[in-house]
Amino acid sequence: MKELYKDKFTSVDDIQQRFESAKYICSEQIATCVYIAHNLQKPVMVEGPAGVGKTELAKTTAQILDVPLVRLQCYEGLDESKALYEWKYAKQLLYTQLLKDKLSELLEGSTGLEQSMERIHSHDDLFFSETFLEPRPLYKALHEELGCVLLIDEVDKSDPEFEAFLLEVLSEFQVTIPELGTIKAKIKPLVFLTSNNSRELSDALKRRCLHLYVPYPDEKLESRILSSRVPELSDTLRKEVVSFVQQVRELDLKKVPSISETIDWAKTLLLLHSEQLEPGMVKQTLNVLLKFETDIDAMGDHMRTFINKAHKRSGR
Amino acid sequence: MQQTLEDFYKVIRAAGINVSPSDTIETSRTVALVGYTDRNILKNAFQVSLAKSETEQELVAECFEQFFSFDTFSAANDPHSNTTAGSDEADDQQPIKSEQNEAPEAQSELAKMLMEGDTASLATEMKKAAREVGLTDIWFFTQKSLYAQKIMQKMGLRDLQNDIAAMGKGDCPSSIAQAGELRNAKEYLAESVKDFVEQQLSMYGRNATRNLREDHLKSSKLSNIEQRDFHVMHDLVRKMAKRLSTQYSKKKKQDKRGQLDFRKTLRRNVAYDGVMFETYWKTKYIDKPRLLVMCDISGSVQAYARFLLLFLHSLNDVMQRIDSYVFTGNLIPVKDIFEKYPVEQAIDKIMADHGMGGSDYGTTLLDLDDQCMDDIDNKTTVLILGDARNNFLAPRTEVMQTLHLRAKRVIWLNPEPTTFWNAGDSVMYKYRPYCHMAKTCNTLDHLERMLDDLLKAATS
Numbered sequence: 052m053k054e055l056y057k058d059k060f061t062s063v064d065d066i067q068q069r070f071e072s073a074k075y076i077c078s079e080q081i082a083t084c085v086y087i088a089h090n091l092q093k094p095v096m097v098e099g100p101a102g103v104g105k106t107e108l109a110k111t112t113a114q115i116l117d118v119p120l121v122r123l124q125c126y127e128g129l130d131e132s133k134a135l136y137e138w139k140y141a142k143q144l145l146y147t148q149l150l151k152d153k154l155s156e157l158l159e160g161s162t163g164l165e166q167s168m169e170r171i172h173s174h175d176d177l178f179f180s181e182t183f184l185e186p187r188p189l190y191k192a193l194h195e196e197l198g199c200v201l202l203i204d205e206v207d208k209s210d211p212e213f214e215a216f217l218l219e220v221l222s223e224f225q226v227t228i229p230e231l232g233t234i235k236a237k238i239k240p241l242v243f244l245t246s247n248n249s250r251e252l253s254d255a256l257k258r259r260c261l262h263l264y265v266p267y268p269d270e271k272l273e274s275r276i277l278s279s280r281v282p283e284l285s286d287t288l289r290k291e292v293v294s295f296v297q298q299v300r301e302l303d304l305k306k307v308p309s310i311s312e313t314i315d316w317a318k319t320l321l322l323l324h325s326e327q328l329e330p331g332m333v334k335q336t337l338n339v340l341l342k343f344e345t346d347i348d349a350m351g352d353h354m355r356t357f358i359n360k361a362h363k364r365s366g367r
Numbered sequence: 368m369q370q371t372l373e374d375f376y377k378v379i380r381a382a383g384i385n386v387s388p389s390d391t392i393e394t395s396r397t398v399a400l401v402g403y404t405d406r407n408i409l410k411n412a413f414q415v416s417l418a419k420s421e422t423e424q425e426l427v428a429e430c431f432e433q434f435f436s437f438d439t440f441s442a443a444n445d446p447h448s449n450t451t452a453g454s455d456e457a458d459d460q461q462p463i464k465s466e467q468n469e470a471p472e473a474q475s476e477l478a479k480m481l482m483e484g485d486t487a488s489l490a491t492e493m494k495k496a497a498r499e500v501g502l503t504d505i506w507f508f509t510q511k512s513l514y515a516q517k518i519m520q521k522m523g524l525r526d527l528q529n530d531i532a533a534m535g536k537g538d539c540p541s542s543i544a545q546a547g548e549l550r551n552a553k554e555y556l557a558e559s560v561k562d563f564v565e566q567q568l569s570m571y572g573r574n575a576t577r578n579l580r581e582d583h584l585k586s587s588k589l590s591n592i593e594q595r596d597f598h599v600m601h602d603l604v605r606k607m608a609k610r611l612s613t614q615y616s617k618k619k620k621q622d623k624r625g626q627l628d629f630r631k632t633l634r635r636n637v638a639y640d641g642v643m644f645e646t647y648w649k650t651k652y653i654d655k656p657r658l659l660v661m662c663d664i665s666g667s668v669q670a671y672a673r674f675l676l677l678f679l680h681s682l683n684d685v686m687q688r689i690d691s692y693v694f695t696g697n698l699i700p701v702k703d704i705f706e707k708y709p710v711e712q713a714i715d716k717i718m719a720d721h722g723m724g725g726s727d728y729g730t731t732l733l734d735l736d737d738q739c740m741d742d743i744d745n746k747t748t749v750l751i752l753g754d755a756r757n758n759f760l761a762p763r764t765e766v767m768q769t770l771h772l773r774a775k776r777v778i779w780l781n782p783e784p785t786t787f788w789n790a791g792d793s794v795m796y797k798y799r800p801y802c803h804m805a806k807t808c809n810t811l812d813h814l815e816r817m818l819d820d821l822l823k824a825a826t827s
Contacts, residue, residue, distance in 0.1 A: 063401070063408050083411035087397050098421065140637035257419045258387065264421045 060089050075104070075111040076276045084263045085112060094221045094242035096206075096257065099265035101247060102309030106204060108265075109243040113200035121195070121240070122202045123188040125209035131216060135226055137185045143178055179230040189220055190234070198238035206256075207246040214256055221259050268310060270297050276310055281317045290365035291328045291358075292317050296340070298357045304346045316340045327365075328358050370498070372398065375413075377503050378430050378570045384423050390416070406435075433570055475526030481552040482545075493560060496521035497567070505568050515564045519557065527553060601710055603811065604681040625650035657746055658682070658689045659739065659774075663753030664718065665695040665726035671782045671809065672722065675752045676714045678814060680705050690739070693717055696727040698734035725758040728794065732766035740769065748776045752808075754783050755795040762794045767801035777801060780808035780817060 060066050066082040077085075085108075088095045097105045113120035123134055147154075157174070161167045186194065192201040206214065220226055224236040244260060246252060268276060274293045277284065284292070296313045308316075316339045325332050333354060341347050376391050386394075394416045401412045410431050418424040480489050500517040527549070534546035631647040662679055664672040679691050683705045691705060692698050699721050704713050743749065749770060771777055779802045781788065781795060788795035799805045808817055 063405075079407060080411045080414065083401065083408050084415045087400060087412060087415060090400050091393070091396055093393070138638065144637075144640065254385075254419070258390065261415045262418050262420070262424070263415055264424055 060086055062086070069115050070111060071279065073111050073115055074279045075107060076272065076279055077108070078268075078272060081108065081263065081265065084261055088261055089241060092239045092241075094244060094260045095263055096252075096260035097243055097245045097263045097265060098248060100267065100307065100309055102311040103265045103267060104310055105243075105245040105265055106202065109200055109202040109245075112241065112243070116198075116200065116241070118197055119195060119199045120202060121188050121192040121199050122204060124204045125206050125213070127208060127210060129209050129213055131213075133187055134213070134216075135187050135189045136228060137187065138179070139183045139185050143183050146178070146183075181231070184228075184231075189226065192240045193220075193224065193226065193234060193236040195240065196237055199240045201240040201242045203242065203244045205247060206244045207248060207250045207252060211253070214253055218255055218259065221256070267300060267307070270294065273297070273310065273313060277313060277317055280314050281321065283321055284317050285326070287365045288320065288325065288327060289317070291361040292320065294361040294364035295328060295333075295357050298353075298360060299340065299350070302349060302353065304341070304349060305343045306341070306346060308340045312340050312342075328361055330355060330358060333358060368403075369395075374503050375430070375434050378434050379417055379427060381571045382426050382430050384417065384419075384426060386417060430570070433566075475523050475530055477523040477527045477556075478530045478549060481527075481549065481556065489556070489559075492522050493518060493563060497563070502564065502567050503571055505564070505571050508568060511561070511564055511568060515557070515561045518560050518564070522556075522560075524553075601677055601681070604678055604814075623648060657744075658748050658750060659692070659743065660689065660750045661692045661694060661698065661731070661735070661752065663695070663726055663751075664693045664722045665753075665756075666723050667726065667756045668754050668782060669723070672718065673714055675782075676717060677710065679752075680710050680713060690742075693721055694726070694731040694734070695721060695724045696730055698731050698738060726753065726756060727760050728753070728755060728757045728798075729761040729763040732763045732770075736766045736769065740773065743770065743773045745773070745775050747774050748778065749774045751777070751779045751802075752782075753779075754781055754793065755779075755788070755798055756792050757794045759792050762797050764797050764801065767798055771801040771803075776803045778803060778817070779805040780813075781805065782809045783807065784809075 060069075063079065063082045063086050066086055067077060067079070070077045070082065084095055087093065097108060099105055109122075110120055154171075157170055158167050161170055184190075188201070192199050203217070206217070221242060224239045225233055227233045270293055273296070274289060277289050277293060281289075292313065296308055296316070300307050316336065319336050319339050320328075320332070323332065323336070337347055337350060337354075341350065372395060373391075376386050376394075379386050394413065397412050397416045398409065401408050403409060410428060413431055414424045414427045418427045477492070480492070496518045497514075499521055500514065502514055502518070505511075505514055531546050531549050531553070534542045534549070537543070626649040628647040628649045632643055632645070633641070635645050635647065636643050660679055660682065662672070662675050664676070668675070676693070679701075683689055683691060683702065689702075691701050693701050701713075701717055704716060707713070708716060767777075779795075779798060783793070783795075784807050787793065788799075795805070806813070806817065808814055
């Protein structure tokens with residue numbers, strides 16, 4: 052098994068710079084984690100609230116390393132046949148039907164059951180070869196010639212059985228297919244697992260992974276992210292938006308807005324040609340930021356104070 | 368450096384994070400990769416590879432800051448700058464030293480270092496000595512002075528004392544003065560070492576003392592546990608209940624009845640040429656075990672009642688389908704109270720409103736028959752906490768019989784030891800035939816084992 056990616060990360064700083072040029076602003080901790088994972092070939096378990104860029108991290112890494120991203124979305128009831136491989140039964144059946152004549156030709160001249168069986172035996176592996184194998188994400192990831200980034204999304208949604216199955220894949224980077232034997236990765240993929248903590252994952256799985264927690268960004272980081280994602284936004288408005296969102300996060304809400312919502316909101320404001328935060332405009336676009344009616348109601352009283360503070364922050 | 372890393376793992380373990388040998392190997396590799404040049408990166412690397420959850424990350428960061436700080440012999444501990452006139456003394460000292468060439472010179476390394484105020488080497492020496500005496504094994508505060516003494520000995524306390532004695536003997540006033548100064552310095556040293564040991568104890572012994580206390584609490588009788596331990600108990604019970612409930616979280620089962628999932632069935636059976644060997648059904652059901660708990664809070668179990676209630680409260684927190692009742696003479700639902708108030712208030716309120724008085728198991732059972740019997744089915748486990756002291760009233764065993772027939776399991780936990788059952792007004796023997804399990808339960812360990820059994824049975 053080779054372990055060489057064409058591209059290599061040389062240092063933590065290098066990662067931060069290259070991520071930044073790919074429009075993903077990452078904190079030092081994230082960069083360190085990716086650096087370790089890449090060099091020691093360990094899977095990364097990324098946790099954190101929804102919308103802080105967990106999935107985006109994997110995508111950007113793939114983009115920077117210039118390798119394909121293989122994504123496996125987990126859900127309840129996901130099993131091996133959907134994650135790893137499945138036989139193309141229909142094709143197998145069709146082929147046996149079509150090749151019936153050939154089969155009888157093959158058996159021609161053989162006397163007795165034993166001899167016929169032997170002849171068939173010498174050919175039967177054909178039907179359980181890779182031609183009849185339907186590759187699923189995990190199998191694909193192991194087969195990539197140049198390595199890949201494997202994203203196992205929302206692993207906490209899958210069943211415990213599937214989690215146990217993942218253990219072999221993640222520690223050895225190999226899988227066992229009864230008919231074909233053990234298949235090893237050509238190049239160990241860089242694995243990201245994301246979790247929203249809807250269920251406690253097993254210690255065995257946690258132990259095999261580096262653990263990365265991505266929190267909501269602080270004001271400075273969020274401002275940088277926003278300026279790289281929505282560069283058209285004016286400085287003043289950006290400061291105001293960030294300050295406003297940071298204040299909203301302090302509230303007791305059902306769904307606290309995360310970075311992706313901030314970006315969406317900034318884009319919305321840009322589309323509506325706002326120059327600064329105005330109560331009317333904020334009220335109309337609040338549904339981009341907050342996803343529950345009760346949350347929007349809860350905002351009602353605070354909105355004006357938040358906007359005022361945001362204005363002060365931006366120096367007006 | 369390996370030794371330092373191992374010491375750090377010890378600190379991490381003491382903080383309550385599980386670090387397995389394979390974790391330490393991986394972490395050592397990680398550290399080798401990122402190097403020691405950048406403190407922040409090193410910290411991040413430790414966080415990423417040792418922690419397994421958000422809270423653990425915080426802990427690792429905290430331990431890191433504590434462990435990798437080197438300021439033991441800070442200026443405050445320096446004998447020469449501590450006193451207000453410290454700087455003057457230091458200035459005076461040089462001429463004294465040069466004058467007294469004939470007087471007995473300080474011999475030991477330690478004395479020299481102290482005289483010169485070489486804090487850096489002092490700190491290094493102390494760390495070396497600490498490692499030699501195995502300070503990282505310190506567990507309890509009672510070991511503090513022992514370790515401090517050991518470290519001082521290793522650093523050469525005896526030689527220092529000899530020096531002081533030798534210098535004090537002569538008539539030369541300057542050497543006597545110096546002896547006095549050394550004596551002062553020795554005290555400062557002792558102080559510093561003590562501080563150092565204390566700081567180390569706070570890192571390495573963090574968990575040990577708590578564990579000891581918790582172990583003790585677990586095995587002591589519930590009635591003997593004092594009020595001040597109540598909080599520790601509460602956390603302990605919660606931890607226990609939480610662990611058990613995640614271990615036996617609800618399971619989904621495929622039903623074998625109802626509507627056929629045609630697509631899935633066909634798909635699965637293509638391999639058999641469409642002959643349906645394996646069938647799949649659309650309905651799924653979630654196995655929801657139900658628990659009904661009744662807790663005696665009468666005078667006879669007064670000592671236990673608070674803890675039984677605490678236990679009940681914790682169960683309420685972690686289990687979804689649980690009906691809790693207390694009783695003395697009547698059955699009183701307390702689920703609402705538990706939900707509305709924090710634990711201590713809830714327990715006080717229940718005890719004040721319904722507590723005391725003599726228990727009457729007969730009427731309570733009749734109440735149960737009246738109010739809850741319809742809800743009890745073959746998925747329900749009934750848990751009764753009480754001493755079965757019925758004050759010579761009618762035991763109403765017939766209700767217990769119905770209960771036994773209807774419920775999945777009936778479990779009776781009695782705080783009294785088996786020898787007291789049936790002594791005096793206890794009617795435990797009358798109830799026992801109708802219980803699937805009847806056991807003594809008066810320590811937390813008992814409770815834990817019980818709960819384990821209970822949940823295992825509830826989910827299997």
